[in-house]
Amino acid sequence: MASPLIHPDRLFPADPAVRAVARRLYEQVADLPIVSPHGHTDPRWYAENKNFPDPARLFVVPDHYIFRMLYSQGIPLEQLGVPRRDGGETEQDGRKIWRLFASHYHLFRGTPTRSWLDHAFATLFDIEERLNAENADRLYDRIAERLETDACKPRALFQRFNIEAIATTESPLDELKWHQMIRDSGWNGRVVTAYRPDPVVDPDFEGFRDNLTRFGELTGEDTFSWTGYLEAHRKRRAFFKSYGATSTDHGHPSARTADLSLGEAEALFERVAGGQEVSAQDAELFRAQMLTEMARMSVDDGLVMQIHPGSVRNHNGGILARHGRDMGADIPSRTDYVHALKPLLDRFGNEKNLTIILFTLDETSYSRELAPLAGHYPVLRLGPAWWFFDAPEGMKRFRxxxxxxxxxxxxxxxxxxxxxxxxIPARHDVARRVDCAYLAELVTTHRLEEDEAHEVAHDLAYRLAKKAYRL
Amino acid sequence: MASPLIHPDRLFPADPAVRAVARRLYEQVADLPIVSPHGHTDPRWYAENKNFPDPARLFVVPDHYIFRMLYSQGIPLEQLGVPRRDGGETEQDGRKIWRLFASHYHLFRGTPTRSWLDHAFATLFDIEERLNAENADRLYDRIAERLETDACKPRALFQRFNIEAIATTESPLDELKWHQMIRDSGWNGRVVTAYRPDPVVDPDFEGFRDNLTRFGELTGEDTFSWTGYLEAHRKRRAFFKSYGATSTDHGHPSARTADLSLGEAEALFERVAGGQEVSAQDAELFRAQMLTEMARMSVDDGLVMQIHPGSVRNHNGGILARHGRDMGADIPSRTDYVHALKPLLDRFGNEKNLTIILFTLDETSYSRELAPLAGHYPVLRLGPAWWFFDAPEGMKRFRxxxxxxxxxxxxxxxxxxxxxxxxIPARHDVARRVDCAYLAELVTTHRLEEDEAHEVAHDLAYRLAKKAYRL
Amino acid sequence: MASPLIHPDRLFPADPAVRAVARRLYEQVADLPIVSPHGHTDPRWYAENKNFPDPARLFVVPDHYIFRMLYSQGIPLEQLGVPRRDGGETEQDGRKIWRLFASHYHLFRGTPTRSWLDHAFATLFDIEERLNAENADRLYDRIAERLETDACKPRALFQRFNIEAIATTESPLDELKWHQMIRDSGWNGRVVTAYRPDPVVDPDFEGFRDNLTRFGELTGEDTFSWTGYLEAHRKRRAFFKSYGATSTDHGHPSARTADLSLGEAEALFERVAGGQEVSAQDAELFRAQMLTEMARMSVDDGLVMQIHPGSVRNHNGGILARHGRDMGADIPSRTDYVHALKPLLDRFGNEKNLTIILFTLDETSYSRELAPLAGHYPVLRLGPAWWFFDAPEGMKRFRxxxxxxxxxxxxxxxxxxxxxxxxIPARHDVARRVDCAYLAELVTTHRLEEDEAHEVAHDLAYRLAKKAYRL
Incomplete structure (x- = not known):
């Protein structure tokens, strides 16, 4: 743990008095279990418990944080082993990919990616040197060797990371077979699913009508009628709950909601589910209406709603054509909440049994819209700094x-x-450190007393997530 | 004053060198008189000079900062004694309300409300313990006892707070009888009014047409003709001036202004004041035109204009229906100034005898629009960090x-x-401390010399308000 | 250099540990040559190498940063010697202008203007006192005397400032005669031009059609045909390149781009270049299309594109009528990049031989749009904090x-x-100090190691500008 890559005081304010408070706060929360109520790890890992492949395929090839930065500096994705849609050639030699990555490691200076990597290198592989072109091969060998051990299998890491519970995210069309396999295995790690209905809620989603068909097959409902379609959601939500789900998740382009009459909703659904091309207006309105429908179901079944709006997906047309979705080309855009959420809130904003967690990629909404909304409506809570803002400065601004x-x-x-x-451990550690630093600042400027700060630090690191997500 | 609730160094930067400068700056301004040129205290208090009721009715029931936070965590407003429109039952026992508040005092950690309360508890009631469920009754008794004394009557507090002048805010339909009563009493406290014409300027205001009728009665003008309507404003402005008013205040949904021809303005007024429903476009255009009309009158009578735009009022439909306006459900939204103010500024932006003070609930406008506008137009000034931003971090961002x-x-x-x-004293004290902290930062990073910082601190705490508001 | 006006530790964080790192970083970059790849100095200065006129005409009369602030506080531009369009009387006595300026020097407290002035006063004129009403005459005399010496001639200052290369900005209609004269003189200072085609690209530009005519005369092309017009650009770009240009610059109201078919583009050009009034939509669309055309040419000729969008020019109608353009009345407004740039990026976003540098006056776009875009697209780079944000806090926010x-x-x-x-030296010095302060913060919070910070400091101060601008 004494690797120079991870200084024990990292992210604590430089001022000695503030740092001393931050240290004391952090000490009390550093080793709390990890509650990870929202994420995208693959349940198959926990189900099969196989070793991870080579270092490049663990760290570089699948991580769009990493390859987007390399791409921004002119390195073709093919050279990084990122698959092409047309099956065209891409680099297959993990070591070559790793060397390319290592020789550009300086690009990550000042980014959270750098700190997450260094944390993993230091804690999992006892690495003490900064990655660079010269030591690339040596570190590759070290990591590759360790990755083959039992200690680096998914379940062993899960235990080592001290994960109390983790949520994955699945489509309603997913049969949750990996979750079933985890359950069947008798392993005691808590891996739950979350209901992410975008593929059957967003008319712009690839294969939307086929998805509706499959949705019907899975549920035995007529998913081309409004009533059957809603009932299918109810059934799948119940199914997901039986696999531990406590939440739903909604990744819409905007936060818009609607509260149509039954007749309007039925007519809209007919336009959207029918064979014709769906207009942009209808697609947006349907997503809007579905947020309200999902809220209605949450009032009944208690699943916590998460709304993740504001990303313009697949902005780079060339990359989308060549490599497909999720290639680091999703770009945030301005997001309104005040007007967008009103229809839903007018209907369900004062419910007792409903929690809606709001996220944003538009930081201007923190103080202008989100905090005022969450500081009033009993159903609303604020999700943490998200995606591009899940980094020390971003988290600090959030607070x-x-x-x-x-x-x-x-x-x-x-x-x-x-x-x-x-x-995962690095990210939770950063959040705990940044929150303790913020609290230490409040304590030393006499806006909060230290005993209170200890309680808040514990809440932020552990208790609030469990409570909000009903885990 | 040595109550642990209010540390003498609160809000000063932790760094010893910066803190030392901040202390020196603050020492010179800490005891300056309070000039409060914009606020909403009730003139009746000063007129009647009666004791305030019990602690809950002083601190909790009327303060939407407090009950919005409690409501956001699921506490019904009825349990906090907030009246219902239908006269339905609400908690009447001040002590019970206080206990509920006290047992949720932790919710206010990190908020300005907490610091204002602690400041009042410490300075007015010599309280030394943090409020909580256990000491709730004891503190209630202490405060209740003090509230009955002469020292806690409004005028005594006014003196004790060292208020040199305070402005209240009244509608043109207000007869200013409490201000008259203050004047008749011979008391020497300076309480002035301010002209807030929204009820007769905003066609969306509840009872707008009735308000116009009353406006006519009060002024003897035909307030359903454009000429008479404007003349009525002139008369009421003069009347308000005779009660010390030096400013007007305008709380519009947007900052939009217009500069219509006489014919267009008359036609618009006819549509707006006539019996038919007013379109949203006309309502917005009328408010826009009236800002320019008010500016024109200010050029003549010297009243300083304040524009407070950008709040979506009464966002929570359920709460509006149940409890009415001003229930903590006003939510800021995006606000444009650059295009919105152009018509007014094209007409009056270069006037000698006009001051327009701009406020915002959209912090993105500080650096992008408001500072560039105020740094150029002679008629413009920037109001301080407002409402949700009237807190240490918000004030710091403003600077x-x-x-x-x-x-x-x-x-x-x-x-x-x-x-x-x-x-009031707590709020002014926070502003003085935050400004001194900001100045101390400039001094220690050698962007300003300390003698200049002293002058600026004094200006910010006292002189600029007097000058800008012509008090 | 020991003038009290410029403290050696200015802009370094107050904390001793952080300051020590900042000092060490700064020491290594303080004396690096200045690379100034974008600016608006007059090439005539370097060509003629004449002495600058009196202090007021050097510092006050031509600097809209200065006279906008004085104007905002009620000082008429005429009293500051700013020329009137109608040739009306303005102050001609430099000393009187200087006195007026000096007696309002306190207005600049906390602004970058103040620090740039103090830096110039101290380093060029050995001034040790803060400017004020009392010492105004004395300082005027000192500066005036020095301005007459050879050491204060443009080329001598250029050398003294240690400028390795500086770019000026010219219209395609400029014959670059001063650049030719510099070249003919045999002087070895590197002064290059940059291609700023707004006068022939923006249909709203004053005299647009006359400019097209002149554009045709200069190039021998039929600039009223789409093909000839584009060819004229190609020729002028080549001409500018022959005078060292490595970049183009585009100051559009928005960042909108378009990618029309040839037929659509031709038809649009016909509407825009024809005799009739150009609609606002067409003007905007034409500017949008021209950004894409410019990018296409840059792919061919390697000129780096700079896009400077988002300024509402000449906001103050009265000042525009009386004094003309560039009078400190340009006000930023909200600027979208994500949707605006998509057409251009869909066409050229993944090119190898293209660099587009994006600037903004809307800080909300830094984290929401610009950093995500530049962190993905290989053609995009972020320009530094611009205009109103070219100041310590603005630069810090940028990072x-x-x-x-x-x-x-x-x-x-x-x-x-x-x-x-x-x-110029003051501005570069501020940037270097602020970057070193930011890096020192990363080092002391263990987000970056000091050896890396040294390398980054050098990159930010010198190498990145040379590389990005191909200088």
């Missing part, structure tokens, strides 16, 4: 911009939201 | 985002903008 | 809001973007 209006108790602790399994 | 473009001298010192009388 | 997503290597170092020659 500075929301706390004075919404306090700490309308927030929900940390989400790692990651596909990158080895980064 | 960081405006000073480099607009300097200090296009700002107007501090407004408390409050209904919560006991919070 | 805090972009680095975690885009890193350092998708940025391009510093631009001074100035007409104010004596401020």
């Amino acid at each position: 500075e911009l929301t706390t004075e209006t919404a306090g700490f108790y309308n927030t929900v602790g940390f989400n790692d939201d990651t596909r990158a399994f080895p980064s | 960081e985002l405006t000073t480099e473009t607009a300097g200090f001298y296009n700002t107007v010192g501090f407004n408390d903008d409050t209904r919560a009388f006991p919070s | 805090e809001l972009t680095t975690e997503t885009a890193g350092f290597y998708n940025t391009v170092g510093f631009n001074d973007d100035t007409r104010a020659f004596p401020s």
Whole structure:
């Protein structure tokens, strides 16, 4: 643990008095179990418990944080082993990919990617040197060797990471067979699913009508009628609950909601599910209406709603054509919440048994919209700094911009939201450190007393996530 | 004053060198008189000079900062004694309300509400313990006892708070009888009114047409003709001036202004004041035109204009129906100034005898629009961090985002903008501390010399408000 | 250099540990040559190498940063010697202008203007006192005397400032005669031009059709046909390249781009270049299309594109009528990049031989749009904090809001973007100090190691600008 890659005081304020408080706060929360209520790890890992492949295929090839930065500096994705849609040639030699990555490691200076990687290198592989072109091969060998051991199998890492519970994210069309396999295995790691209905809720989703067909097959409902379609959701939600799901997740382009009459909703559904091309207006309105329908179901079944709006997906047309979705080309855009959420909130904003967690990629909404909304509506909570903002400065801004209006108790602790399994402890550690630094600042400027800060630190690191997500 | 609730160094930067400068700056301004040029205290208090009721009715029931936070965590407003429109039952026992509040005091950690309360508890009631469920009754008794004394009557507090002048805010339909009563009493406290014409300027205001009728009765003008309507404003403005008013205040949904021809304005007024339903476009255009009309009158009578745009009022439909307006459900939204103000500025932007003070609930406008505008137009000044941003981090952002473009001298010192009388000294104290902290940062990073910082601190705490508001 | 006006530790964080790192970093970059790849100094200065006129005409009369602030506080531009369009009387006595300026020097407290002035006063004129009403005459005399010496001639200052290369900005209609004269003189200072085609690209530009005519005369092309018009650009770009140009610059109201078919583009050009009034839509669409055309030419000729969008020019109608353009009344407005740039990026976003540098006056786009875009697209780079944000807090926000997503290597170092020659060293010095302060913060919070920080400091101060601008 004494690797120079991870200084024990990292992310604590430089001022000695503030740092001393931050240290004391952090000490009490550093080793708390990890609650990871929202993320994208693959349940197959926990089900099969096979060793991860080589270092490049663990760290570089699947991580769009990494290859987007390399791509931005002119390195073709093919050279990084990222598959092409047309099956065209891409680099297959993990060592070559790793060398290319290592020789550009300086690009990550000042980014969270760098700190997550260094944390994993240091804690999992006892690496003490900064990665570079010269030591690339040596570190590759070290990591490759360790990855073959039992200690680096998914379940062993899960235990080592001290994960109390982790949520994966699945489509309603997923049969949850890996979750079933985990259950059958008798392993005691808590891996739950979450209901992400975008493929059957977003008319712009690839294969939307085919998805509806499959949705009907899975549920035995007529998913081309409004009633049957809603009933199919109810059934799949119940099915997901039986695999531990406590939440749903909604990744819409905007936060728009609607509250149509039954007749309007039926007519809209007919236009959307029918054979014709769906207009952009109808697609947006349907997604909007479905957020309200999902809220209605949540009032009944208690699943916590998460709304993740504001990403313009697949912005780079060339990359989409060549490599497909999720290639680091999703770009945030301006997002309104105040007007967008009103229809849903007018209907369900004052419910007792409903929790809606709001995320944003538009930081201007923190202080102007999200904190004022969450500081009033009983159903609303603020999700943590998300995606591009899941980094020290981004997290700090989140606290500075929301706390004075919404306090700490309308927030929900940390989400790692990651596909990158080895980064999970690093990400939670960063969140704990940044929150302790923020609290230490409040303590030393006499806005909060230290005994209170200890309680808040514990809440932010552990209790709020469990409570908000009903885990 | 040595109550542990209010540390003498609170809000000063932790770094010893910076803190030392901040202390020196603050010492010179800590005891300056309070100039409160914009606020919502009730003139009746000063007129009647009666004791305030029990602690809950002083601190909790009327303060939407407090009950919105409690409501956001699921506490029904009825349990907090907030009246219902239908006269339905609400908690009447102040002690029970207080206990509920006290047992949720942790929700306010990190919020300005917490610091204002602690400041009042410590300075007015010599309380030394943090409020909690256990000491709730004891503190209730202590406060209740003190509230009955002469020292806690409004005028005594006014004196004790060292208020040099305070402005209240009244509708043109207000007869200013409490202001008359203050005047008749011979008391020497300076309480002035401010002209807030929204009820007769905003066609969406409840009872707008009835308000016009009453406006006519009060002024003897035909307020259903454009000429008579404008003349009525002139008369009421003069009447308000005779009660010390030096400013007007405008709380529109947007900052939009217009500069219509006489014919267009008359036709618009006819549509707006006539019996038919007013379209949203006409309502917005009328408010826009009226800002320009008010500016024209200000050029003549010297009243300083304040524009407070950008709040979506009464966002929560359920709460509006059940409890009415001003229930903590006003939510900011995006606000444009650059295009919105152009018509007014094209007409009056270069006037000698006009001051327009701009406020915002959209912090993105500080550096992008407001500071560049105020750093150029002679009629414009920037109001202080407002409402949700009237807190240490919000105030700090205000300075960081405006000073480099607009300097200090296009700002107007501090407004408390409050209904919560006991919070006034706390709020001004926070502003003084935060400004001194900001200045200390400039001094220690050698961007300003300390002698200059002393002068600026004094300006920000006292002189700029007097000058800008002509008090 | 020991003038009290410029403290050796200015802009370094107050904390002793952080300051020590900042000092060490700064020491290594303080004396690096200045690369100024974007600016508006007058090539005539270097060509003629005449002495600058009196202090007021050097510092006050031509600098809209200065006179906008004075104007915002009620000082008429006429009293500051700013010429009137109608030839009306303005102050001609430099000393009187200087006195007026000096007696309002306090207005600049906390602004970058103040620090640039103090830096120039101290380093060029050995001034040790803060300017004020009392010492105004004395300092005027000192500066005036020095301005007459050879040491204060443009080329001598150029050498003294240690400028390795500087770019000016010219219209395609400029014959570059001053650049020719510099070349003919045999002087070895590197002064290059940059291609700023707004006068022949923006249909709203004053005299647009006359400019097209002149454009045709200069190139021998039929600039009223789409083909001839584009060819004229190609020729002028080549001509500018022969005078050292490595970049183009585009100051559009928005960042909108378009990618029309040839037929659509031709038809649009016909509407725009024909005799009739151009609609706002067509003007915007034409500018949009021309950004894409410019990108296409850049792919061929290697000129780096700079896009400077988002300024509402000449906001103050009265000032425009009286004094003309560039009078400190340009105001930023909200700027979208994500949707606006998509057409251009869909066409050229993945090119090898193209660099597009994006600037903004809307800071909300840093973290939401610009850093995510530049952190993905190989053609994109982020320009430094621009105009109103070219100041310590603005620069700090730029780093805090972009680095975690885009890193350092998708940025391009510093631009001074100035007409104010004596401020150039001060501006670069501020940028170097602020970057070192930011890096020192990363080092002391263990997000970056000091050896890396040294390398980054050097990159930001010198290497990145040379590389991005191909200088």
